[in-house]
Amino acid sequence: MTQIIQSLADISARYDALFVDLWGCVHNGVTAFPEACAALIAYRERGGTVVLVTNSPRPRGSVETQLDGFGVPREAWDTIATSGDSARAAAYDGAVGEKVFFIGQPDEETVFLHPLQIQDNPIDITTVPLDEAEGIICTGPFDPLADPATLRPQLLHAKTRGLKLLCANPDIVVDRGERREWCAGAVAQLYTEMGGESLYFGKPHPPIYDLARRRLAATGKNVPTEGILAIGDGIATDVLGALGEDIDSLFITGGLAAMETKTADRPDEAALKAYLEKEKSAPTYAIGFLR
Template identity: 75%
Template sequence: MTRIITTLKDIAANYDALFVDLWGCVHDGVRALPDAVAALQAYRAGGGIVVLVTNSPRARAGVEKQLDSFGVPRDAWDTIATSGDSARAAMFQGAVGEKVWFVGQPVDERFFDPLHLIENPAPITCVPLEDAEGIICVGPFDPLRDPAEMRPQFLYAKQKGLKLLCANPDIVVDRGEVREWCAGALARLYTEMGGESLYFGKPHPPIYDLARRRLLSLGRDVENARILAIGDGVHTDVAGATGEDIDSLFISGGLAASETKTSHQPDETALRHYLDKEKSEPTYAIGFLR
């Protein structure tokens, strides 16, 4: 049974490390959430390690710059694991071929910047769909348009047997008050149409492997029982934590704010109904990280 808590301090002593989602938990896509920042600063001051685990398709350095622009101070976290880094490693290892059709916005083209951690990286070239060996999906061409508009291209790609590498398994995200589609919505559509999608962010294992490597790089080998995953996605953050056998804290005031009737805290009945409907059982729940 999910336990509703009041603040992170209620349970902080039970954990040596946090795997913390970003969007909807630490910032809203526009600015930092002050209470969440203060909670993470206090947790670190008490000796805990904060690993930001995000389905951002960006490299770690790009996420750091984004956090700076949102006003998230550097003393609120220790290190970052991104689905972008995990997916880029797979791409440069040739997971979907060397000639790829790129789906994303111009700002996302840095996904193809060299990744020096890979020895003998595959020479990746962006080509038209007709010439592609695979698909790299960083996000929609337009995050406000219905993903179904990609059906004609995806039908052609499926018939060619192309694999789709999804750099961000999130379906939607809220940028301030605006809900946008993410790469996960396109990958889901492609899979539903009979295509093969490869995922590297939450809830899939590669990003958690990367997060643990980030912990080890800090000299901390933390057992699963002492790690807490925090996030607002039951199908990403909570499902991923369950798959990794680590506890989870569900932020109900993020993507599911309306379903859980969250203002300051979730309505207990609405939360239970939502979790039952989604077949999810996080260890804890709270309205907002604080």
């Protein structure tokens, strides 16, 4: 049974580290959530470690810069694990070949397509037209406001050639302020439904949790699974991923599922119960907003 709580402080003493989602929990894609930042700062002041675990297709350094721009204090976190870093490591290991067709925004292509500094002997990746590609890298649709189905002709061509699609962000949608945008996960989902093969490296899939644990260990903390709490607003990413890793989870209902859970300040208990039953999910805790 999922327990509805009032604040992170109600349960935080039970955990030595947090795996915290960003979008919808710490910021809305435009600006930071002050109460969430304050809660994370207070947690760290009590000795806890905060690992930001995000499905951003960008590398860690780019996310740091983005967080500064949103007004998220550096005191609110210790380290960052991004699906972009996890996906880039796989790409430069040759997961989809050296000649790739890139789907995403031009600035995402710029930051994604350079090897990780820690990687030994990365392959040489070049972007090419789809007809010449050995595989696909997707950080998101070309147009995040357009239905991903507009990519169906390219994806059909890719499927007939047996190309693998590397998905750098398994999220389906994200809310940027008041605007909902499609993410790479929607493209990968469509490709899979069409019979293509998609490779995932963000939540809820194991590679990003392996990266998060390594980033946590690099802070000097050896935290067992039972000492970690995952926090996020994605029932199919944050909560599902936590369940797969046997990590306790705190579901932020005021994010992507605000309407379904009738969240104003806190979730409606009956609506939350119905939503979790529909999604066949069972987070350990739930709260309206991180605070």
